[in-house]
Amino acid sequence: xxxxxxxxRAGIVVTGTELxxxxxTDRNGPWLxxxxxxxxxxxxxxxxxGDRPADLAATLRFLADQGVELIVxxxxxxxxxxxVTTEVVADxxxxxxELDEAMERQIAAILARFRYLAHFSPQALRAANRKxxxxxxxxxxxxxxxxxxxxxxxxxxGPTVVVLPGPPRELRAMWPSAMSSPAATSVLARTRPFxxxxxxxxxxxxxxxAATLREVGETLDLTPLEITTCLRRAEIVIDIRHRPGAxxxxxxxxxxxxxxxxxxxFSTDGTSLDDQLAVLLRGRRIGLAESxxxxxxxxxxxxxPGSSDYVAGGVVAYSNTAKTELLGVPTELxxxxxxxxxxxARAMADGARHRFGASAxxxxxxxxxxxxxxxxxxxxxxxxxxxxxxxxxLARDPVLPGDRAEIRDxxxxxxxxLLRRVLTGAAR
Amino acid sequence: xxxxxxxxRAGIVVTGTELxxxxxTDRNGPWLxxxxxxxxxxxxxxxxxGDRPADLAATLRFLADQGVELIVxxxxxxxxxxxVTTEVVADxxxxxxELDEAMERQIAAILARFRYLAHFSPQALRAANRKxxxxxxxxxxxxxxxxxxxxxxxxxxGPTVVVLPGPPRELRAMWPSAMSSPAATSVLARTRPFxxxxxxxxxxxxxxxAATLREVGETLDLTPLEITTCLRRAEIVIDIRHRPGAxxxxxxxxxxxxxxxxxxxFSTDGTSLDDQLAVLLRGRRIGLAESxxxxxxxxxxxxxPGSSDYVAGGVVAYSNTAKTELLGVPTELxxxxxxxxxxxARAMADGARHRFGASAxxxxxxxxxxxxxxxxxxxxxxxxxxxxxxxxxLARDPVLPGDRAEIRDxxxxxxxxLLRRVLTGAAR
Numbered sequence: 001x002x003x004x005x006x007x008x009r010a011g012i013v014v015t016g017t018e019l020x021x022x023x024x025t026d027r028n029g030p031w032l033x034x035x036x037x038x039x040x041x042x043x044x045x046x047x048x049x050g051d052r053p054a055d056l057a058a059t060l061r062f063l064a065d066q067g068v069e070l071i072v073x074x075x076x077x078x079x080x081x082x083x084v085t086t087e088v089v090a091d092x093x094x095x096x097x098e099l100d101e102a103m104e105r106q107i108a109a110i111l112a113r114f115r116y117l118a119h120f121s122p123q124a125l126r127a128a129n130r131k132x133x134x135x136x137x138x139x140x141x142x143x144x145x146x147x148x149x150x151x152x153x154x155x156x157x158g159p160t161v162v163v164l165p166g167p168p169r170e171l172r173a174m175w176p177s178a179m180s181s182p183a184a185t186s187v188l189a190r191t192r193p194f195x196x197x198x199x200x201x202x203x204x205x206x207x208x209x210a211a212t213l214r215e216v217g218e219t220l221d222l223t224p225l226e227i228t229t230c231l232r233r234a235e236i237v238i239d240i241r242h243r244p245g246a247x248x249x250x251x252x253x254x255x256x257x258x259x260x261x262x263x264x265x266f267s268t269d270g271t272s273l274d275d276q277l278a279v280l281l282r283g284r285r286i287g288l289a290e291s292x293x294x295x296x297x298x299x300x301x302x303x304x305p306g307s308s309d310y311v312a313g314g315v316v317a318y319s320n321t322a323k324t325e326l327l328g329v330p331t332e333l334x335x336x337x338x339x340x341x342x343x344x345a346r347a348m349a350d351g352a353r354h355r356f357g358a359s360a361x362x363x364x365x366x367x368x369x370x371x372x373x374x375x376x377x378x379x380x381x382x383x384x385x386x387x388x389x390x391x392x393x394l395a396r397d398p399v400l401p402g403d404r405a406e407i408r409d410x411x412x413x414x415x416x417x418l419l420r421r422v423l424t425g426a427a428r
Numbered sequence: 429x430x431x432x433x434x435x436x437r438a439g440i441v442v443t444g445t446e447l448x449x450x451x452x453t454d455r456n457g458p459w460l461x462x463x464x465x466x467x468x469x470x471x472x473x474x475x476x477x478g479d480r481p482a483d484l485a486a487t488l489r490f491l492a493d494q495g496v497e498l499i500v501x502x503x504x505x506x507x508x509x510x511x512v513t514t515e516v517v518a519d520x521x522x523x524x525x526e527l528d529e530a531m532e533r534q535i536a537a538i539l540a541r542f543r544y545l546a547h548f549s550p551q552a553l554r555a556a557n558r559k560x561x562x563x564x565x566x567x568x569x570x571x572x573x574x575x576x577x578x579x580x581x582x583x584x585x586g587p588t589v590v591v592l593p594g595p596p597r598e599l600r601a602m603w604p605s606a607m608s609s610p611a612a613t614s615v616l617a618r619t620r621p622f623x624x625x626x627x628x629x630x631x632x633x634x635x636x637x638a639a640t641l642r643e644v645g646e647t648l649d650l651t652p653l654e655i656t657t658c659l660r661r662a663e664i665v666i667d668i669r670h671r672p673g674a675x676x677x678x679x680x681x682x683x684x685x686x687x688x689x690x691x692x693x694f695s696t697d698g699t700s701l702d703d704q705l706a707v708l709l710r711g712r713r714i715g716l717a718e719s720x721x722x723x724x725x726x727x728x729x730x731x732x733p734g735s736s737d738y739v740a741g742g743v744v745a746y747s748n749t750a751k752t753e754l755l756g757v758p759t760e761l762x763x764x765x766x767x768x769x770x771x772x773a774r775a776m777a778d779g780a781r782h783r784f785g786a787s788a789x790x791x792x793x794x795x796x797x798x799x800x801x802x803x804x805x806x807x808x809x810x811x812x813x814x815x816x817x818x819x820x821x822l823a824r825d826p827v828l829p830g831d832r833a834e835i836r837d838x839x840x841x842x843x844x845x846l847l848r849r850v851l852t853g854a855a856r
Binding site: 017018019020021022023024025026029030031032033034035037042043044045046047048049050055058059062065066206207210211213214226227228229230231232239241288290293294295296297298299301302303304305306307308311312313314315316317318319321322325326355356357368369370371402403404405406408 | 444445446447448449450451452453454457458459460461462463465470471472473474475476477478479483486487490493494506507508509510549552553556595597654656658665667669716718721722723724725726727729730731732733734735736739740741742743744745746747749750753754783784785796797798799832833836
């Protein structure tokens with residue numbers, strides 16, 4: 001029955017020896033995975049493989065053996081000898097390569113536009129041109145974005161193979177024409193796009209979410225849902241994916257999570273903390289005072305366009321002198337409580353607010369490590385305070401886990417959550 | 429060829445459904461690939477696979493069929509039901525899972541340190557604890573860094589499988605003990621490590637480096653070298669790898685590049701710009717004034733421990749008021765030249781230097797976009813200035829390519845290069 005039909009599964013193959021020595025990070029795989037996911041295609045495997053023909057061929061056979069209906073490859077379409085994808089794909093499909101003369105002329109016209117190629121020998125250029133115009137018999141050649149055409153090939157009794165160039169800009173530009181090719185649309189016609197929901201929580205450990213899921217699963221059959229939980233930047237992200245028809249179960253799960261973690265659940269509509277703060281800060285002005293985070297909070301809040309409307313400014317006050325002179329933190333306060341103390345964090349928040357004429361201020365001071373920790377104030381101890389002109393004050397001084405980078409990053413996330421709570425009036 | 433025969437090949441398997449929907453970008457695969465590469469192990473395939481046991485099992489069999497001698501997995505060791513790696517690996521190896529009671533106690537002791545777990549039911553905790561203490565018969569359990577132990581397992585007649593946790597910090601911390609396990613060292617004993625060198629250049633286009641490599645290749649046979657060139661954070665990174673014996677060719681290439689790009693080549697010993705600045709700034713104090721980069725420069729300079737010795741502080745001065753009041757930029761200067769101008773960048777640098785009593789100051793003001801560009805000052809136009817108490821001034825006002833994030837990131841890199849030139853006395 002059609003509601004029970006198998007998921008359409010795909011494999012992604014990204015070629016490039018440089019990816020396997022860790023020198024370069026693949027950007028195409030995740031991009032393709034996301035596009036396929038949106039189309040309701042389940043990616044079974046994403047394989048990075050070097051420029052060795054045997055390894056690429058083995059990967060294609062492996063994916064076909066897994067029953068994927070669609071294989072998307074990236075890379076290996078250039079003019080040099082280590083660009084082998086087209087040949088390997090033709091061999092995999094059991095068809096010959098043929099010169100596509102119209103494509104050869106099209107590539108020649110493109111190459112003629114590159115002035116730097118004037119240094120090359122005409123023979124070398126012709127060979128490169130011809131190599132890129134070889135097309136497996138029966139394949140659809142996709143117009144080049146750079147100099148390399150893409151390919152869509154329906155393998156007899158096997159998957160549809162979509163061959164795309166490696167440069168991310170070319171790959172992305174070629175994607176729509178690849179997906180609207182007849183061989184691809186016939187695969188996509190069999191997909192049923194996923195529905196999905198994403199929940200975000202802050203201030204609850206992952207293991208407690210695991211316990212919640214187990215508990216809910218005892219009274220609600222969650223098997224139609226694919227639930228992924230992960231910890232990201234000190235927040236828990238729960239992704240729920242399902243086929244159409246399981247909405248009631250999904251909503252039941254979301255309500256059960258809300259019932260147990262109302263205070264920690266801050267997003268059910270896909271918005272991130274950054275999204276929410278950008279909305280909450282509209283029409284306000286905020287001043288920042290950072291010690292151990294060294295500007296990270298300011299950098300993150302100014303990531304998005306338009307943030308200059310609400311980020312009045314920030315002070316990175318590493319030294320005590322900077323704290324007293326630029327932020328007006330009383331010297332006595334630092335002497336009495338130490339530079340890392342809730343009292344100083346609060347004075348920093350107030351100081352930033354006044355300095356920048358802002359309606360809210362944030363102060364962060366802590367021990368990011370790896371040195372500088374004491375028994376009373378260990379590495380990871382961070383004092384964070386948000387104050388507003390209306391007299392609202394929300395402060396925390398957790399000991400955060402992780403290395404220096406993680407402590408700094410998490411401090412920023414905690415500060416942003418405190419700010420969110422103050423601005424939504426949920427502070428306590 | 430004997431060099432081929434002696435290669436030890438490995439496969440990397442990174443698990444996590446979230447990686448296959450493109451929601452999360454894998455950081456472990458490239459890190460592991462780099463470590464294996466350094467050890468002289470050739471990575472044949474890097475496979476991202478979801479949390480489905482059958483897909484993971486098929487991947488392990490595929491890699492074994494390819495004849496890899498080492499498989500490294502990441503992820504799937506958590507306490508929840510979708511964490512299946514240990515079970516699948518045991519099944520792949522054809523061995524039973526056994527409760528490791530010492531490990532169970534060790535995990536219990538770790539869990540006891542987490543105060544928040546006191547809210548949990550003892551049963552749920554015990555189940556999670558026990559699940560993580562199950563070890564395939566014959567495997568070596570590696571001490572947990574978080575709560576999950578790693579595993580090293582020699583498959584009978586097959587590869588050595590190293591099972592590591594998914595959180596990057598835990599994976600990295602566990603790596604040395606995994607690689608010093610008997611089953612791993614016996615594989616590594618058969619490798620011949622690569623030699624490598626890394627060159628970094630700033631201020632030269634990638635196509636010019638390609639031309640240089642072609643030119644050098646006409647008089648020097650570069651075939652024993654594997655050369656990878658990539659553009660990273662506005663710098664060109666050239667990686668040269670080779671087997672022992674090709675050192676003279678490598679050094680010849682490096683000298684040829686130095687001869688052609690002496691001014692742009694800033695690192696041949698592997699040090700990064702950040703490394704070099706950390707050394708150059710020792711014993712000095714720097715003050716920062718940032719507008720469009722919003723704190724990113726301060727955040728980057730304070731990434732490393734000990735940076736509080738030389739980063740006196742910074743001001744994120746988005747608004748004109750902040751520029752005049754906190755940095756002493758004259759209002760007339762802003763009115764006459766605009767907030768984004770070389771004049772204001774210089775006044776910001778001077779202001780930061782004076783404000784923080786520093787020996788050097790950096791000012792950055794620009795149009796990060798996507799809005800706010802004009803014909804005269806388009807998006808990407810950034811004015812950067814470094815000044816010192818000795819009267820040195822080095823300024824640039826490039827139009828940087830890319831989106832908002834890239835423009836901000838590149839502005840920081842340019843500022844750091846200017847600072848490096850001033851501090852090395854190479855300024856001009």
